[in-house]
Amino acid sequence: MSTPTTTAIVLAAGQGTRMRSTLPKVMHEICGLPLVHYGVQAALDAGCRDVVVVVGHGRERVEPYLERAFDGRPVRTAVQHVQRGTGDAARAGLAVIGPLAERVLIMNGDVPLVRAQDLRAVCAPLEAPSMPAALAVATCVVDEPTGYGRILRRGAHVVEIREHRDLQTDDERAVREINAGFYAASAALFRDALATLGPNNAQGEVYLTDVVAFVARQGGRIEAVLLGADVLAGVNDREQLAGVSASLHARLVRKWRLEGATISDGASVDALVILAPDATVEHGAALRGTTRVERGATVGVGCVLTNVAVGEGAVIKPYTVATDARIGPHAQIGPFAHLRPESNVGEDAHVGNFVELKKTTMARGAKANHLAYLGDGVIGEGANIGAGTIFCNYDGVEKHTTTIGAGAFIGSDSQLVAPVTVGANAYVGTGTTVTRDVPADALAIGRAKQENKEGYAPRLRARLRAAKDAREKKK
Ligand code: UD1
Numbered sequence: 001m002s003t004p005t006t007t008a009i010v011l012a013a014g015q016g017t018r019m020r021s022t023l024p025k026v027m028h029e030i031c032g033l034p035l036v037h038y039g040v041q042a043a044l045d046a047g048c049r050d051v052v053v054v055v056g057h058g059r060e061r062v063e064p065y066l067e068r069a070f071d072g073r074p075v076r077t078a079v080q081h082v083q084r085g086t087g088d089a090a091r092a093g094l095a096v097i098g099p100l101a102e103r104v105l106i107m108n109g110d111v112p113l114v115r116a117q118d119l120r121a122v123c124a125p126l127e128a129p130s131m132p133a134a135l136a137v138a139t140c141v142v143d144e145p146t147g148y149g150r151i152l153r154r155g156a157h158v159v160e161i162r163e164h165r166d167l168q169t170d171d172e173r174a175v176r177e178i179n180a181g182f183y184a185a186s187a188a189l190f191r192d193a194l195a196t197l198g199p200n201n202a203q204g205e206v207y208l209t210d211v212v213a214f215v216a217r218q219g220g221r222i223e224a225v226l227l228g229a230d231v232l233a234g235v236n237d238r239e240q241l242a243g244v245s246a247s248l249h250a251r252l253v254r255k256w257r258l259e260g261a262t263i264s265d266g267a268s269v270d271a272l273v274i275l276a277p278d279a280t281v282e283h284g285a286a287l288r289g290t291t292r293v294e295r296g297a298t299v300g301v302g303c304v305l306t307n308v309a310v311g312e313g314a315v316i317k318p319y320t321v322a323t324d325a326r327i328g329p330h331a332q333i334g335p336f337a338h339l340r341p342e343s344n345v346g347e348d349a350h351v352g353n354f355v356e357l358k359k360t361t362m363a364r365g366a367k368a369n370h371l372a373y374l375g376d377g378v379i380g381e382g383a384n385i386g387a388g389t390i391f392c393n394y395d396g397v398e399k400h401t402t403t404i405g406a407g408a409f410i411g412s413d414s415q416l417v418a419p420v421t422v423g424a425n426a427y428v429g430t431g432t433t434v435t436r437d438v439p440a441d442a443l444a445i446g447r448a449k450q451e452n453k454e455g456y457a458p459r460l461r462a463r464l465r466a467a468k469d470a471r472e473k474k475k
């Protein structure tokens, strides 16, 4: 018998009132990705052929995110227009899945630590060779069950999930086995059960959890799949968001350390970051987005790198900020450098302190070691850019390109008024404002001639002192 394909329905339409936020709960970020991302990714990783995300509150933000993040993957949305409870949300999801969908895994969208293996474990009892279950639910045992739905059993058999507000006795309240919010069954079973449900509970909502009592009444076998409380923690408020973020971060850091990266405590590494063996990330560094650090490269204290490719053996010295940039192998950046979007620093190139690049390419071995603004530039191999150099790229209306040839030398405190080109191996004298192209091998120099007046300094000083004395006498 072939294993039926599984469709996941991720419930993500709730407002998340307890977050006290204008942002929908599932768009709050954990390690750089919105909450909703994690459940969807876990469902795909677990082999679900189709993932339907039920959206509602704030869907104008959730839907575009899902489209972007899961482009080309089998992820769709269903809309729950009014949030009438998890049972109603599940119905909205079931309404859009295809008639061929056999098995359905319904999952809360606010449980980001869940992994593919946990989801597979929830589905497994449906395939048990001797006695397949009709319905499987993920449970865990927690020290503090307040607020969760409790797993109620008669003898060994699960008969009901009762929400915290609907508990009646102290015995029920003392139950520490709770519902984690993951349910697997056939699409037909969910459809039949949900058709019978109404809002007969303390919150006046349609509870998905009532499917359990429905199946128990019909004599169907219900399997509780006990999983670790650490992977099933839900996010309802900001305190839980912080707790779950810390757990996920610890999981990510541990993974990269075991793969050979050195990561100091206090560094932060987002979910999509990739670290090669022998990469080093020092404390206070924040690696965000799709940043990738190759073998032997070092990201120093306090650096903030967002979507940056760091080449093998490159050294990013402390407090460098870089966004959407590429740093070549063995390049040296910082301290205190700023690489803005579309900066591309070549192999062995140097970008020193207080140097800002924007949409600028530096070829192999080029250097800009101190205090410069290099915007919209193309800098050739081995060129040297002196301290205080400015690429004047903006005329108030448009941006223009400054091109510096290979081996050229730009003296300190020069301005290059773009569009302008300095040829290969040319020399620009210190303090020059370059407004015309400089041919290869030429020297460009444009500054007022210096005049020395012999013996003038003592006279100047005497005059200044006399003026000061005269002013003070008047007071
Ligand atoms: C739910 C369970 C509870 C379980 C807990 C585990 C129910 C009735 N209760 O409670 O037994 O212990 O999860 O974390 O299911 N949602 C919608 N539409 C709605 C309401 C909710 O899409 O109308 C979504 C939310 O966005 C959320 C998920 O369903 O992702 C769970 O809803 P939430 O309100 O957080 O349920 P809990 O009170 O945590």
Ligand code: CA
Binding pocket: 108, 110, 234, 235, 236
């Ligand atoms: Ca919840």
